[in-house]
Amino acid sequence: xxxxxxxxxxxxxxxxxxxxxxxxxxxxxxxxxxxxxxxxxxxxxxxxxxxxxxxxxxxxxxxxxxxxxxxxxxxxxxxxxxxxxxxxxxxxxxxxxxxxxxxxxxxxxxxxxxxxxxxxxxxxxxxxxxxxxxxxxxxxxxxxxxxxxxxxxxxxxxxxxxxxxxxxxxxxxxxxxxxxxxxxxxxxxxxxxxxxxxxxxxxxxxxxxxxxxxxxxxxxxxxxxxxxxxxxxxxxxxxxxxxxxxxxxxxxxxxxxxxxxxxxxxxxxxxxxxxxxxxxxxxxxxxxxxxxxxxxxxxxxxxxxxxxxxxxxxxxxxxxxxxxxxxxxxxxxxxxxxxxxxxxxxxxxxxxxxxxxxxxxxxxxxxxxxxxxxxxxxxxxxxxxxxxxxxxxxxxxxxxxxxxxxxxxxxxxxxxxxxxxxx
RNA sequence: GGAGAGAUGGCAGAGUGGUCGAAUGCGGCGGUCUCGAAAACCGUUGUCCGUCGUAAGAUGGACCGGGGGUUCGAAUCCCCCUCUCUCCGCCA
Numbered sequence: 001x002x003x004x005x006x007x008x009x010x011x012x013x014x015x016x017x018x019x020x021x022x023x024x025x026x027x028x029x030x031x032x033x034x035x036x037x038x039x040x041x042x043x044x045x046x047x048x049x050x051x052x053x054x055x056x057x058x059x060x061x062x063x064x065x066x067x068x069x070x071x072x073x074x075x076x077x078x079x080x081x082x083x084x085x086x087x088x089x090x091x092x093x094x095x096x097x098x099x100x101x102x103x104x105x106x107x108x109x110x111x112x113x114x115x116x117x118x119x120x121x122x123x124x125x126x127x128x129x130x131x132x133x134x135x136x137x138x139x140x141x142x143x144x145x146x147x148x149x150x151x152x153x154x155x156x157x158x159x160x161x162x163x164x165x166x167x168x169x170x171x172x173x174x175x176x177x178x179x180x181x182x183x184x185x186x187x188x189x190x191x192x193x194x195x196x197x198x199x200x201x202x203x204x205x206x207x208x209x210x211x212x213x214x215x216x217x218x219x220x221x222x223x224x225x226x227x228x229x230x231x232x233x234x235x236x237x238x239x240x241x242x243x244x245x246x247x248x249x250x251x252x253x254x255x256x257x258x259x260x261x262x263x264x265x266x267x268x269x270x271x272x273x274x275x276x277x278x279x280x281x282x283x284x285x286x287x288x289x290x291x292x293x294x295x296x297x298x299x300x301x302x303x304x305x306x307x308x309x310x311x312x313x314x315x316x317x318x319x320x321x322x323x324x325x326x327x328x329x330x331x332x333x334x335x336x337x338x339x340x341x342x343x344x345x346x347x348x349x350x351x352x353x354x355x356x357x358x359x360x361x362x363x364x365x366x367x368x369x370x371x372x373x374x375x376x377x378x379x380x381x382x383x384x385x386x387x388x389x390x391x392x393x394x395x396x397x398x399x400x401x402x403x404x405x406x407x408x409x410x411x412x413x414x415x416x417x418x419x420x421x422x423x
Numbered sequence: 424g425g426a427g428a429g430a431u432g433g434c435a436g437a438g439u440g441g442u443c444g445a446a447u448g449c450g451g452c453g454g455u456c457u458c459g460a461a462a463a464c465c466g467u468u469g470u471c472c473g474u475c476g477u478a479a480g481a482u483g484g485a486c487c488g489g490g491g492g493u494u495c496g497a498a499u500c501c502c503c504c505u506c507u508c509u510c511c512g513c514c515a
Contacts, residue, residue, distance in 0.1 A: 039472090040472090040473065040474090043472065043473055043484080044473065044474070044483090044484095046473095046484075047472090047473065047474085047483055047484040047485090048483075049484095050483085050485085051483055051484070053495085054483095054484090056495070056496090057441075057495055057496040058441075058442085058495095058496080059495090060441090060495045060496070061441045061442085061495080061496070062441090064495090065441090072495075073495090075495070076495045077495095078495090079495045079496085080495080246433095246469095246470085373452090374452070374468090377470080
């Protein structure tokens, strides 16, 4: 959520920046500003009213004590008038505030000034590419066939138990999952991230805090009976740890990492490009989150991006770093790098991580702030990234490392899997 | 699932109708003392929204889990909701 002060002070800047995201903010900005003026005017009236009422109440108290009940009763009449007026004003104020809020949440985050305009994924900028793209033999297979061939992932049994998008990992497949999770967590911890194990279900307030609600409830699984949501990413519970908190400047940066299963309904996304592990309803992911001083967040963004690159390097996967253009960025993002690995059998780049700086967009909504010395609280910057999401990593590992004798495990993972080859 | 208790400032914990944004203790910050530190002592210490001001600040309002009600006046009385804790039941 944008800060009202930003909009009030630089309306044209807001409109221009949002145009980069192909978002026409003209009307909404106008509306927010006019509602803001109404809000302040109404509040002034209400406050004056209440101030008078407060002082009358005190007077009445004194009068009664001194036995001057006639005078007190006269004042009561004025007090009653004020009460009626205050009630109307406060209802009006509430209504204006709600309206303003409802408009405010429709405005996406401003993209960083360096973000180029663009329509969609085709206009993203590849800022780095690394690793050797393997050339596979004639009878190479996509990962879903390899999974069946070596009996490590069973999609059909998953369908029987739950439905499509819920695979069953078996044998070395299951072990590979566990190995990757540990590998990612250990690396994050070695890089100064504090590991947390969050709940996989969150309440309404949390879903709201990170922006899944009120808009995107359809993307989450929902438990009606308990009014809880299955998390689409551990970003939700981890970030919400810091909801309604004022940190001290010395506590920054906060660095957390968490493994969680992630649950996504992805309604309407069935169809092409979703075979095998490419898109699932339940998958595993290790997330990294940082809360930083506003002056440090872009430095941190680079650091987080480089950290994820390091993981891909250790896994010996060819990858590229893509800077998203305005049109492809998410609602809440100010700057996003996507990291993609090449899956050699599908001959396709697969997004495995998204590293994003939200600046104050999340912290403003979360009421997550920090204080320098005795200064006023101010919003922090929040960032997060996948480090990493498993399924597409597994897909690329299987496809790229297939050989006539089996699938080779990258060296760095062997101490975690306990085997060097899947055969 | 059944029964009971509770929700107050960073924490602990008083406060049952007006002088309460709220005692006291701890913690934090500043100071005195000290070569320095500890102890002791003194002072200070919440958030949000307005108004005035370049600012420092001044000032109005709101906030004692959330919402509603009674009253001239509510942390305090009444109603509803949420959450937490304890005991019983069930259970990895």
